[in-house]
Amino acid sequence: MVYVDDILVTSSDQSYVATLFQQLSGEFSIKDLGDLHFFLDIKALKHPKGTLLSHSRYIKDLLHRAIMTDCKSISTPMVTTTKPTNQGGAPMPNPTEYRSIVGALQYVTLMHTDVSFAVNKACQFMHAPTIDH
Template sequence: MAYLLLYLDDIVLTASSTSLLQVLINQLHSAFAMKDLGPLHFFLGIQVCHTDVGFFLSQEQYAEAILDHAGMSHYKPASTPVDTKPKVSASMGKLATNASFFRSIVGALQYLTLTRPDLAYVVHQVCLHMHVPRDVHWTLMKRIPRYLRGTMEHGL
């Protein structure tokens, strides 16, 4: 059995045996101009670390990029990704001044949930307000990068 993941010009190839993997690599080399970069370390913003028991997947660099984009690189870390206050409503507060910036950060946070299931609930709650974000939704969203600041090394 073999698996080939292909995204634009990035390829991840693995097989059930070393001999099958080598045959596939040779066939690909004969048909395409490509080079073997060795064991997987990074793919689509996901860092892959090989351990004795398997793989550790994280998006630490991607999380740093989100903090930089949001202008929150130096914010104080939060201990949880969501505040314990009740959910905010869709009509509470004033309209956010820069809705597209809000959406870009929330979209980036959605991708981060691939290796950070601890963020899934709160990111979903923020996504509910992407169509018409308000200042209270911005406050809710800002807690997520603050939580990231203190948990950058988390992953799967």
């Protein structure tokens, strides 16, 4: 996995990783930072059957940013009885904050597909979000 100037190399065959690292260091100035702990705000936890990836810290930070740390969790990430619309509702005083949080939620959907539908609905109102949204 590559992001700007960071690269994450993983394999079940450690000799392959060592060979690849040696070849890359012949072409580029690189540094081995050791075992993976965090990458792109994703926490990596070693497990006997592989590696567990967690967005928990990122999501907690996002809840804090949205002033929602005291909210209760629910099994359905979106109200199912009403359909969001752009009709009515007072405009948000700071729509940039809404857009920033929804953008951060889009990143969360890469690993948490269960919230993809709700995040998609929130994205539909980024141009003119209201307090209802």
